Amino acid sequence: MAAGATYVPIATQTASGSVSSITFSSIPQTYTDLVLIINAGNLTGDSGAELRVGNGSIDTGTTLSWTYMQGDGSSAGSGRATNINYTYAGRSNTNFAGIGIVHLMNYSNTNVYKTIISKAESPTARVQVFVSTWRSTSAIDIFRVSDPSYNFTAGSTFTLYGIAAA
């Protein structure tokens, strides 16, 4: 069996002030999977960090869908969205950073639709697990994380890693 070191940091972005979105573009196509780790807070309240993907530019079509489950401290639930242009990458909350770990599986494989699976944890609000499909065989070379309701606070970090299979 061949073995090779991988799980390589590609880029990190740290919010220097209050920002509404973070974009990673020109993502190298030399890995098998991408992992995005978010540690972000916001100014006002419990909020989901939306994730949009694309090739060359962010796809504005309704080519995403997702299924999730969550626990909010009192109950568990599950839901889904169809024919939509975003999924969720993480949670954030007032004064508490929320965590998102997003796996973009086979992101550079042009034979297949892309599957994204993520865990979002906001310790003062809820924990969630999402699985999403981007119905496109294009490689993902750009994505954007944004908070539709509140800005990310200064110091929020977004780190992208690449994992290459043997």
Added chain:
Amino acid sequence: MSPILGIYASQISGHLVTNSYSSIATQTVGSGGASSITFASIPSTYTHLQIRGFYRMSSTAENKLEMNGVTTTTSYYRHFLQGSGSATGAGGNNSNTMAGYYETNANIFGTHIIDILDYADTNKIKVVRTLWGFDANGSGYVGLSSGANASTSAITSISLVPNAGTYTQFSSFALYGIK
């Protein structure tokens, strides 16, 4: 001369790879499909293993993970929590290690990320955990599973097996070692 590590390290540019997470092997399914995937002769030089799977199956079924060729269902234990898009469910029994569930769909790939902890430690029963799911734009499941094999033997081979049908073309499974 004693090295001044801080100064030297500060001059390194580019990405640092620590060798603590390594790709061991990958299997990709061809046009004929595959009834199972096996990683054999797994080196014992890591602390943990991770399998990152991306797959379609020809039938609606669970995935199961078999260790060291043990196929006896009752040798395994599992618990899981899952969401169907409208409800949550949970279960547990003395049965196959659950490495995901998939409903057959054209073009829709499921995924699982399986962590196999202390796989070479002969003092411990082997425990795995899995994050898994698929979404087909109107149907889908997402879940978390734990599983165990009631054996302290070091794991030297792992098989992924659909409970029905086969893995279809472009499915891929990558095995990684974590030190």
